[in-house]
Each structure stands twice: as C-alpha cells, then as structure tokens.
C-alpha cells in the first residue's frame with residue numbers, strides 16, 4: 001500500500017530490490033517481457049497510474065555515506081530524508097529536505113524538490129552532483145553534467161520517467177549557520193498572521209524562508225534562516241509585534257519535523273497552486289478559507305535563471321499554496337495554473353508542471369531513452 005493510502009494500485013507484481021544489480025536484472029526482465037516498471041520507494045507521490053505495472057520498491061537500498069571534507073552525501077535510492085539528516089547532523093551538516101523527512105531523497109530530487117533552503121539554494125535537485133542510474137535498457141551508468149547532460153537535466157526535476165536512480169551524490173549545508181523556529185497562534189489570528197507574513201516576505205532576503213500552516217485550531221509560522229538568530233529577530237519584527245502566541249520554539253529546530261496540515265492534506269486529496277501575488281483580496285480569501293492551508297514563500301534563487309539547473313527551471317510565482325481538494329472560492333484568477341512536479345495530485349499531469357518548451361524536451365528525452373516505455377513515473381511526461 002502506498003503512503004497516500006487512498007490511492008488504489010492495481011499492479012501485477014511488487015519487487016524489492018536489494019542493490020543496483022537487482023534493479024538492472026529487473027529492468028532487463030521487464031524490457032524482454034514487454035512489461036513496465038514504476039519505482040515507488042514510499043508512495044508519498046502515488047498517483048494511481050500503475051495499472052498492470054511491476055512496482056519496484058527500493059527501501060532496502062537505504063545506505064547513506066557522508067563525506068564531511070567535501071560536504072557531500074552518497075545516498076542510495078531508497079534512503080529517506082530522515083536518514084540523511086541524521087547522518088549529516090553527526091558531521092555538523094544538513095541537506096535540502098522539505099516538510100516531510102519520510103519521503104525518499106530520490107523521489108524528491110527527481111521531481112525537483114522544494115526544500116526549506118530553496119529561496120537561497122534553488123531546487124533540491126540543484127544540489128545533486130551525480131546520479132547512479134540503470135537505464136531503460138538495463139545498463140548502469142554514472143550520470144553528471146559532463147557525462148550525459150540531457151539525462152542529468154531530465155532526472156533533476158522532470159520526474160522518474162527516464163531511468164531508475166540507484167544512488168545520488170549531493171551537496172550538504174553546514175548547520176552552524178542555520179536558525180529555525182516555529183510559533184503557533186490560535187486559528188482566529190490567521191488574518192493578522194498572513195498580513196505579517198506578507199510584510200516580511202515582501203522584502204525578505206533569500207536566506208530567510210517562511211511557511212504558514214493553518215489547521216482547524218491553530219496557525220503556525222515556520223522560519224528557516226540561513227544565518228544567526230540575532231539577524232532573524234529584526235527581520236521577523238512584524239510577527240513579534242502580533243503577541244498572543246500559544247507557543248514559540250526559537251531553539252534551532254529539528255528540520256525533520258513535518259508541517260502538520262500538509263501531512264493531512266497529503267494523506268487525503270490535496271491541491272497545490274502557485275499564487276501570482278498576495279494582495280489584500282487574496283489575503284482575505286485565504287484568511288477565510290477552510291483548513292488545511294499551507295502557504296510558502298518561494299522566489300529568491302528559484303526565480304533566477306541558472307544554466308546548471310535541471311528540468312524544474314525557473315519558478316517566477318512568489319508563493320506556493322496547498323489546500324484541500326477544492327480551491328478556496330475566488331482564488332482562481334490569482335493562481336498561474338502551474339504546479340511544482342512534486343506537488344502534482346492524482347488526476348493532474350506533467351503538463352501542469354512544465355511550460356511547453358521544457359515539456360517537449362522531456363518528451364524527446366523519454367522517446368530517445370525509453371522508446372518501449374519500460375519505465376513509468378507517477379506523472380509520465382507523455383500524459
């Protein structure tokens with residue numbers, strides 16, 4: 001059963017691979033038998049598009065090796081962010097995880113990955129230096145920008161349609177320059193919290209990331225600052241002036257902790273949208289919208305052109321919104337229609353995640369690398 005427990009998976013077989021050699025054997029078997037494989041380490045991104053496929057589980061391939069001198073980690077395909085963060089923390093390092101540390105690093109970076117550090121460092125996939133893969137022909141390769149630029153580009157944001165990733169080498173960040181906190185108010189203060197959020201994010205440096213999560217009873221602000229606690233205080237003054245917080249945790253936070261409302265939204269149907277702006281009208285609509293509601297400031301490095309970037313490309317919309325399955329009334333004119341690949345929901349397609357030109361490039365790469373459709377991502381580029 002996938003993590004997204006409501007999604008039905010009428011597969012023909014489930015295979016647990018112990019290592020890259022077993023992955024290659026399975027891919028060759030499927031290619032010869034005219035079958036299709038979908039990799040699913042955890043099912044956090046399960047779309048249900050798996051009728052008749054072989055589901056490949058990678059959970060046993062979960063080794064994490066940190067190289068403190070180079071500040072890198074080599075992470076096997078089934079390793080989850082919690083494993084990477086725990087191993088990295090022992091060396092004073094951390095990695096670009098998102099709001100759930102239970103998702104696999106491979107699934108996260110294959111879809112680009114919006115991390116707590118994305119405003120400063122771009123997509124999590126931008127931290128990837130090399131990928132060990134098994135191609136749709138069953139051959140193993142180590143892929144970098146120099147050895148295979150097209151595949152390297154596609155697998156860092158275009159999803160898992162092009163090869164099976166067996167291990168990832170990625171850059172880590174030093175923890176001592178990191179400050180995080182989480183403050184909770186009663187849900188009735190949502191409007192005021194959102195106004196303070198807007199004021200701070202209008203001029204926030206890229207080192208500062210704010211996420212707001214509203215549940216039925218509370219509204220929480222999570223802060224991640226790539227810098228000291230003192231600098232963060234000045235930047236966060238509009239929130240401090242609000243007063244009346246139920247609780248506040250200003251110690252360096254456990255970055256593995258989940259944002260509660262998104263967890264619930266993920267288990268049940270959810271919907272993600274990119275907001276083009278946050279004017280008074282949008283703020284009022286969000287403040288009166290039913291929970292769950294999760295709002296993230298994006299922009300910074302995500303909005304900048306970077307020739308080394310993967311298929312996620314530039315994200316110009318300044319805010320990400322995650323809600324229950326129905327978009328709150330009145331918001332439709334204020335969203336762009338694009339969605340980050342890792343936030344696609346069942347029923348949506350890769351065409352929601354990519355503008356026409358990168359989507360066409362991804363489709364060409366798919367046709368060249370997997371003409372017989374041996375591999376299928378949760379959101380295939382050809383749908």
Ligand SMILES: Cc1cc2nc3c(=O)[nH]c(=O)nc-3n(C[C@H](O)[C@H](O)[C@H](O)COP(=O)(O)OP(=O)(O)OC[C@H]3O[C@@H](n4cnc5c(N)ncnc54)[C@H](O)[C@@H]3O)c2cc1C
Pocket residue numbers: 038039040041042043044045046058077097098099100102103104105106107108110111112113114115159160161163164165166258262263264266267340342343376377378379
């Ligand atoms: C509670 C929750 C919080 C989340 N928070 C964030 C967040 O902050 N930022 C963000 O960007 N996303 C977030 N997501 C989305 C999540 O990152 C994606 O759903 C991601 O794809 C999950 O990866 P997985 O491998 O754990 O899931 P799975 O459903 O097991 O895999 C998803 C897809 O990844 C691909 N894939 C996985 N492993 C491989 C591999 N070895 N080789 C090739 N392809 C592979 C496959 O195409 C597969 O269909 C969140 C999801 C949930 C449920």
